[in-house]
Amino acid sequence: MSSPNVFQRASAADLPVAVKGDGIAILTADGRRIIDACGGAAVSCLGHSDRAVTDAIKAQLDQLPYAHTGFFTSEPAERLAAMLVERAPEGIGRVYFVSGGSEAAEASIKLVRQYFLEKGEDRYRIIARRQSYHGNTLGALAAGGNEWRRRQFAPLLTEATSHIAPCHYWRFAEPGESPEDYGRRVADELEAEILRVGPETVAAFMAEPVVGATMGAVPAVPGYFACIREICDKYGVLLILDEVMCGMGRTGHLFACEADGVRPDIVLIAKGLGAGYQPIGAMLVNETIHQAIATGSGAFQHGHTYMGHPTACAAGVAVLTAMEERDLLANVNAMGERLRSGLEARLGQHPNVGDIRGRGLFLGIELVADRDTRAVLDPKAKTHARIKSAAFARDVMCYPMGGTIDGVHGDHVLLAPPFIVTPGDVDEIADRIAAAVNDVL
Ligand code: PLP
Numbered sequence: 001m002s003s004p005n006v007f008q009r010a011s012a013a014d015l016p017v018a019v020k021g022d023g024i025a026i027l028t029a030d031g032r033r034i035i036d037a038c039g040g041a042a043v044s045c046l047g048h049s050d051r052a053v054t055d056a057i058k059a060q061l062d063q064l065p066y067a068h069t070g071f072f073t074s075e076p077a078e079r080l081a082a083m084l085v086e087r088a089p090e091g092i093g094r095v096y097f098v099s100g101g102s103e104a105a106e107a108s109i110k111l112v113r114q115y116f117l118e119k120g121e122d123r124y125r126i127i128a129r130r131q132s133y134h135g136n137t138l139g140a141l142a143a144g145g146n147e148w149r150r151r152q153f154a155p156l157l158t159e160a161t162s163h164i165a166p167c168h169y170w171r172f173a174e175p176g177e178s179p180e181d182y183g184r185r186v187a188d189e190l191e192a193e194i195l196r197v198g199p200e201t202v203a204a205f206m207a208e209p210v211v212g213a214t215m216g217a218v219p220a221v222p223g224y225f226a227c228i229r230e231i232c233d234k235y236g237v238l239l240i241l242d243e244v245m246c247g248m249g250r251t252g253h254l255f256a257c258e259a260d261g262v263r264p265d266i267v268l269i270a271k272g273l274g275a276g277y278q279p280i281g282a283m284l285v286n287e288t289i290h291q292a293i294a295t296g297s298g299a300f301q302h303g304h305t306y307m308g309h310p311t312a313c314a315a316g317v318a319v320l321t322a323m324e325e326r327d328l329l330a331n332v333n334a335m336g337e338r339l340r341s342g343l344e345a346r347l348g349q350h351p352n353v354g355d356i357r358g359r360g361l362f363l364g365i366e367l368v369a370d371r372d373t374r375a376v377l378d379p380k381a382k383t384h385a386r387i388k389s390a391a392f393a394r395d396v397m398c399y400p401m402g403g404t405i406d407g408v409h410g411d412h413v414l415l416a417p418p419f420i421v422t423p424g425d426v427d428e429i430a431d432r433i434a435a436a437v438n439d440v441l
Contacts, residue, residue: 127204249332
């Protein structure tokens with residue numbers, strides 16, 4: 001069990017000690033084999049014992065563990081950047097490596113500010129969506145709209161951010177409203193907000209293509225992001241897509257925004273990039289933005305000691321190579337479909353399961369008091385957390401979250417198993433998760 005010296009996330013937690021990665025599972029010191037059905041937090045896309053990745057990391061450590069990016073570039077950083085640019089949405093030309101998702105979001109907030117200054121425009125505001133999450137550092141937290149995460153730090157958060165409605169059709173569409181009409185209506189809130197705060201002050205709009213932790217794998221309705229792009233273009237606002245959780249193959253596309261057909265100016269990735277084997281994130285940047293700085297002041301005034309870390313980049317190269325050589329995106333789509341229908345078969349008629357949704361191996365189960373009326377569960381009951389505990393007791397991990405959007409409480413658990421799952425693994429996960437829901441509700 002946990003020692004008294006590590007400052008754990010939850011101080012009361014008595015955590016089992018993880019001792020070994022074993023495919024889709026983690027083995028503990030007390031002899032348990034716990035299936036990782038959420039990839040930790042949608043991180044471990046290759047499972048926990050991928051030899052191709054660990055060998056690549058070991059080889060890089062023997063060759064060159066670290067070289068400061070103020071002095072050097074490195075072969076793995078160059079290679080990973082080239083691989084990402086080749087596969088990225090149109091227009092993306094540069095990759096800025098960081099150590100995780102919050103750092104990527106933070107970097108993007110500063111980049112768009114500097115970009116507009118270099119162009120002679122004093123823009124600085126970031127508009128995002130309510131009940132969003134873009135990271136825990138102060139800039140990223142200010143951009144995010146998750147009230148629970150923001151509340152106690154509110155005095156420290158910049159007012160240069162504001163929030164519009166999320167795109168959550170199942171929960172918020174008016175009776176009889178089509179997905180297209182709903183998407184247009186909530187996208188129009190962006191235009192109204194830009195006009196409210198002053199278009200000359202707005203630098204960027206930030207959103208997750210498929211909202212992960214805070215809403216439970218909720219994709220936008222078709223057409224929503226096309227409207228968003230149109231509005232951004234109308235007012236010269238940059239579009240930052242946060243794919244920290246939903247990117248790198250999780251939804252069945254390498255970049256989640258491919259399914260929405262939208263062209264972002266900046267894309268943030270992290271979790272699946274290093275797949276948990278190394279801490280790494282990246283900000284993928286449109287060449288126009290990069291050029292404005294390169295031909296302007298000449299340098300982005302930002303940086304971290306571990307950016308472009310050669311060992312982390314070597315892990316990234318190995319992860320992306322493994323995904324492609326093993327055709328894992330096809331498995332994400334096939335197993336995602338199987339997991340979804342497995343959950344539907346076991347929980348689809350459960351009186352407290354309102355919705356089972358998502359894309360690829362990125363699925364959410366929405367828990368409600370009544371599936372017909374969609375009435376919410378009592379927030380104080382923390383049902384999502386109880387289901388996480390019940391699942392963990394059954395040796396399977398799922399990621400819980402409850403939160404309030406526009407006064408409406410939501411409870412869900414997120415599933416994001418490794419891309420290497422087999423049909424047998426998926427059925428086992430569906431069995432155990434359904435059992436855990438039935439334990440609690
Ligand atoms: N953005 C999104 C969409 C996330 O889901 C997360 C983490 O869950 C972050 C940013 C922050 O990433 P990190 O925890 O690596 O700092």
